Amino acid sequence: MSDASEAVQRPASETLLEQEYALPPEQRFNPLRWARREPAGALGVVLILIIGIMSGAAPLLNTTDPKSLESFTSDNLVGPSSDYYFGTDRQGRDVWSSVLYGGRISLKIGVVTVLVGTVGGTLLALIAGFVGGPVDFGLSRVADMLFAVPSLLLAMILDVVLVDKLPDLPALPAEELARVLAIAFFFMPGAFRIMRGSVLEQRSGQYVEAATLIGAGQFRIMLRHILPNITGLVIVLTTISLPAAILTEATLSFLLGSDAPSWGAELSGDSRQFFKNAPWLAIFPGAALAITVFGFNMFGDSIRDTLDPRLRGRI
Amino acid sequence: MRERENYWLRLRGRKVSRRGFLAGSGVAAAGSAAILAGCGDDDDDDDSAAPAATQAAATQAAAQEAEATEAAAAEAEAEATQAAAAAAEEPAGGPRRGGTYRAWKTQEDQGLDPAIYHSGNGEVTQQVYNHLLDFQVSKGIFSLDAAVGYEQVDSTTLVWNLREGMQFHNGEPVTSEDVAYTIARPPVLYAELGSTHQPASNFRYLDLIEAIDDTHVQENWEEPRADALIPRSRQYFAIVNKKLVEAQDGKAQEHVTGMGAGPYILSERNAEGTHLTRNPNYYSHPNPDDGFVEDGPYIDEIDVRIIPDPVTAKALLQSGDLDAYGSLDSLEVEEFDDIEEVSIEGAPAGGWSVLGFDGGKFRDPRAREAIRKAFNYAAFIASVRAGDGRFQAPLTVTNTRFQTLTQEDLATWYVYDPKDARALWEAAAADADTRGSADEKYDKIYESVEIHTITNPTMQTISDFAALSLSEALGTEFFVTSADGTTWVNAATDRTDDVKSWDLLQSGTGIGGGTDGTPGTNYLSWFDPLQYALNAFNFHYETPHPEVLEGATIVGDMMAAQNVEFDHEARVQIITDLQRWILDNTWSIFIMPMAATAFLGVSSRLRDYGKDDWFNSYSWNNVHRRESAWLDDA
Numbered sequence: 043m044s045d046a047s048e049a050v051q052r053p054a055s056e057t058l059l060e061q062e063y064a065l066p067p068e069q070r071f072n073p074l075r076w077a078r079r080e081p082a083g084a085l086g087v088v089l090i091l092i093i094g095i096m097s098g099a100a101p102l103l104n105t106t107d108p109k110s111l112e113s114f115t116s117d118n119l120v121g122p123s124s125d126y127y128f129g130t131d132r133q134g135r136d137v138w139s140s141v142l143y144g145g146r147i148s149l150k151i152g153v154v155t156v157l158v159g160t161v162g163g164t165l166l167a168l169i170a171g172f173v174g175g176p177v178d179f180g181l182s183r184v185a186d187m188l189f190a191v192p193s194l195l196l197a198m199i200l201d202v203v204l205v206d207k208l209p210d211l212p213a214l215p216a217e218e219l220a221r222v223l224a225i226a227f228f229f230m231p232g233a234f235r236i237m238r239g240s241v242l243e244q245r246s247g248q249y250v251e252a253a254t255l256i257g258a259g260q261f262r263i264m265l266r267h268i269l270p271n272i273t274g275l276v277i278v279l280t281t282i283s284l285p286a287a288i289l290t291e292a293t294l295s296f297l298l299g300s301d302a303p304s305w306g307a308e309l310s311g312d313s314r315q316f317f318k319n320a321p322w323l324a325i326f327p328g329a330a331l332a333i334t335v336f337g338f339n340m341f342g343d344s345i346r347d348t349l350d351p352r353l354r355g356r357i
Numbered sequence: 358m359r360e361r362e363n364y365w366l367r368l369r370g371r372k373v374s375r376r377g378f379l380a381g382s383g384v385a386a387a388g389s390a391a392i393l394a395g396c397g398d399d400d401d402d403d404d405s406a407a408p409a410a411t412q413a414a415a416t417q418a419a420a421q422e423a424e425a426t427e428a429a430a431a432e433a434e435a436e437a438t439q440a441a442a443a444a445a446e447e448p449a450g451g452p453r454r455g456g457t458y459r460a461w462k463t464q465e466d467q468g469l470d471p472a473i474y475h476s477g478n479g480e481v482t483q484q485v486y487n488h489l490l491d492f493q494v495s496k497g498i499f500s501l502d503a504a505v506g507y508e509q510v511d512s513t514t515l516v517w518n519l520r521e522g523m524q525f526h527n528g529e530p531v532t533s534e535d536v537a538y539t540i541a542r543p544p545v546l547y548a549e550l551g552s553t554h555q556p557a558s559n560f561r562y563l564d565l566i567e568a569i570d571d572t573h574v575q576e577n578w579e580e581p582r583a584d585a586l587i588p589r590s591r592q593y594f595a596i597v598n599k600k601l602v603e604a605q606d607g608k609a610q611e612h613v614t615g616m617g618a619g620p621y622i623l624s625e626r627n628a629e630g631t632h633l634t635r636n637p638n639y640y641s642h643p644n645p646d647d648g649f650v651e652d653g654p655y656i657d658e659i660d661v662r663i664i665p666d667p668v669t670a671k672a673l674l675q676s677g678d679l680d681a682y683g684s685l686d687s688l689e690v691e692e693f694d695d696i697e698e699v700s701i702e703g704a705p706a707g708g709w710s711v712l713g714f715d716g717g718k719f720r721d722p723r724a725r726e727a728i729r730k731a732f733n734y735a736a737f738i739a740s741v742r743a744g745d746g747r748f749q750a751p752l753t754v755t756n757t758r759f760q761t762l763t764q765e766d767l768a769t770w771y772v773y774d775p776k777d778a779r780a781l782w783e784a785a786a787a788d789a790d791t792r793g794s795a796d797e798k799y800d801k802i803y804e805s806v807e808i809h810t811i812t813n814p815t816m817q818t819i820s821d822f823a824a825l826s827l828s829e830a831l832g833t834e835f836f837v838t839s840a841d842g843t844t845w846v847n848a849a850t851d852r853t854d855d856v857k858s859w860d861l862l863q864s865g866t867g868i869g870g871g872t873d874g875t876p877g878t879n880y881l882s883w884f885d886p887l888q889y890a891l892n893a894f895n896f897h898y899e900t901p902h903p904e905v906l907e908g909a910t911i912v913g914d915m916m917a918a919q920n921v922e923f924d925h926e927a928r929v930q931i932i933t934d935l936q937r938w939i940l941d942n943t944w945s946i947f948i949m950p951m952a953a954t955a956f957l958g959v960s961s962r963l964r965d966y967g968k969d970d971w972f973n974s975y976s977w978n979n980v981h982r983r984e985s986a987w988l989d990d991a
Contacts (some may be wrong), residue, residue, distance in 0.1 A: 109825070110825065114740035114741065116740060299817070314668045315814075
């Protein structure tokens with residue numbers, strides 16, 4: 043049966059119902075209107091897109107793969123020029139290429155980390171908040187304990203310990219996977235605590251009582267009723283956590299190094315060594331990092347305003 | 358509605374968000390910093406230009422006055438600079454006594470017994486203890502320290518004539534018994550440590566060491582040893598107080614004042630570093646040369662701080678808070694331009710940078726030759742060495758008394774030929790395929806190769822380059838792992854199995870370093886089946902692989918032959934033949950190009966510190982051994 047004939051056969055009452063509950067045009071999401079209302083957020087999106095697209099399309103943008111032998115040249119510590127837009131490092135490697143390829147790692151680890159941390163924290167919060175009792179108590183105390191440990195130190199230890207024990211995944215080598223898990227572990231207690239509060243608030247809602255009265259199971263209530271109602275907060279939490287995750291990845295790369303080019307790793311080593319005569323080694327990776335974090339901050343702030351207008355203007 | 362939709366109207370009435378506040382603060386701070394930097398006074402600028410220009414609009418006289426003042430100031434500054442330069446060249450009054458020399462090291466010492474090689478203890482083993490001789494590699498001459506003479510009675514007998522009047526730091530006299538005990542101690546210690554400890558084979562020739570009277574000690578050897586004298590000037594034979602060391606079961610790991618009789622007393626040792634104070638009872642050298650001075654040492658205190666981060670140490674040298682940083686490469690030196698407080702000295706670099714083979718895995722000579730031919734030497738020298746590189750030989754090229762191979766000679770072995778390399782590698786891999794799973798632990802290198810290095814930017818860069826070059830040429834994955842120095846050493850010397858946890862071991866930056874003058878340890882020890890080839894690289898006599906045993910026997914026989922050959926020309930010929938064999942067979946290690954020049958950064962207040970031998974075993978933890986050194990501002 044074709045879609046057209048189905049549409050023809052649909053009852054008029056259903057169509058009327060849809061029309062009655064449909065959002066008026068001015069309330070539907072319109073990117074241009076959103077950009078006008080949230081120019082800072084729109085600027086953030088533009089910055090993120092620029093950095094993301096340039097990193098993704100790095101091989102097309104007059105770059106040399108920093109992990110190839112041809113990246114090593116005799117043009118050691120040459121300043122920015124038409125040949126080397128961002129100058130070269132000690133081994134004659136193009137900083138422009140390092141920054142673009144480094145963006146891939148920084149963004150990838152940042153995004154995957156936040157997804158893992160937020161999703162993990164949210165699921166645990168759902169379980170703790172809804173099941174309650176000893177489960178809630180146990181998970182909450184574990185979160186409290188993790189809060190008591192210096193988080194960066196914990197992430198560093200996890201990174202070092204995990205790297206030899208993890209497999210290489212298709213798009214995530216063991217080193218990057220270890221870093222993702224280390225940083226996700228860093229974020230999970232925070233996400234858990236925030237989401238648990240929200241779950242507890244939703245749990246006492248009348249719609250949950252109604253669902254319980256009509257015989258819905260706990261699992262169904264959790265996933266079909268509570269989760270959709272906290273999704274807005276999950277999105278806000280994700281966007282607000284992203285810049286912190288990217289910065290944490292940069293911090294770990296700065297402190298522990300990285301096999302693959304990464305902004306944090308670019309800021310250590312030669313950047314510190316040659317800052318006086320070759321400041322471009324620190325300036326360009328630092329600027330890329332700052333712009334990206336700034337973009338995500340602005341975007342996250344606007345998303346929060348959009349999805350939760352009650353928070354507008356609060357410090 | 359319109360008002361609610363308008364961002365700017367809404368912004369006007371809105372409170373500042375936390376993120377907005379932070380972002381704004383950040384931008385404001387960065388902007389302020391940039392403005393301040395832009396408006397800041399530049400040393401190269403005309404200090405009075407802006408005010409003078411402003412005043413010129415009011416009165417021309419004021420401008421002329423400003424120009425006159427500026428000219429006078431510039432002239433005075435030029436005179437002061439010339440005077441300072443003259444003072445630097447010809448300090449009035451000559452050497453001065455006093456002052457504190459400030460040095461640094463990256464880690465705590467791992468022990469203080471001078472007879473056992475430990476990292477991080479050089480300033481103690483070389484300055485708190487004295488030695489029979491001092492050997493200046495740059496001049497090829499011996500200076501007499503605790504000895505006033507020696508006689509090689511025959512090929513296996515050496516007699517020392519000792520200086521009289523020497524005292525340990527606790528006032529006890531240094532006796533011939535102490536010296537005999539000192540020389541006899543290393544073989545005993547290394548017998549306890551086990552034969553696989555790298556320097557063990559250097560002491561096996563020693564037999565009976567006896568004090569024949571109050572001022573004479575006789576060494577009796579089991580076989581001739583052409584290299585015997587130079588090691589008497591090195592840490593292993595630092596003279597110890599027999600009574601105090603025997604009280605610690607023959608060990609000197611925990612230093613007690615009075616164990617040594619050297620120019621400095623160890624006055625402080627903790628997690629922050631070590632502090633040495635001049636020994637007031639140090640003996641005089643009545644016949645001084647430019648290393649020893651009659652009334653030396655001149656410097657009162659030596660302070661060695663532990664600074665794990667070399668970049669921090671470099672910054673401290675730039676700011677005038679350290680007295681030496683060795684060694685720098687040609688690019689790092691540029692960071693010291695225009696810093697008057699620091700003098701830069703260049704010298705031929707003697708360092709090494711190698712990839713050591715795990716012998717069982719690389720027992721097929723075609724695999725080793727493939728590595729040698731798969732390394733892109735020109736690109737490495739151009740990029741990693743910044744154009745200032747040269748080939749290194751099995752015996753360091755800076756050991757000119759024994760080195761006959763020229764750069765042209767070495768270039769015939771170090772040829773980049775990726776096509777030939779791939780063919781050799783694939784042929785070796787094809788043979789490995791036929792051996793079956795029994796040899797799997799050795800043959801896994803044909804699937805992937807792990808290069809293990811120390812977590813250090815320069816060494817990691819060298820390893821990264823090697824991995825890329827070898828991967829591209831051989832079509833097999835070469836990947837890099839790194840660890841801290843202690844873990845790396847443990848991985849290098851672990852012999853619990855006949856294969857290592859790594860496949861290729863990267864060692865050395867190839868920048869600093871030098872020679873101690875002995876061929877046996879510089880750097881032939883890499884290949885000696887009784888030294889590093891035994892405890893690190895599995896190229897030794899106990900190997901289960903016949904082809905490795907055959908090579909180890911050849912190298913071991915030639916090493917032994919040069920050790921007992923007193924005729925210099927004959928010995929050089931043996932060493933040259935040995936080097937050629939090692940290069941032909943890419944034996945034990947693959948040697949990457951080194952830096953051509955190493956640079957030493959020292960504070961301009963340090964004088965007469967023996968720069969010619971700084972890289973030749975004369976600086977330990979950035980502390981010079983020369984007692985002629987003095988501080989201009991003392």
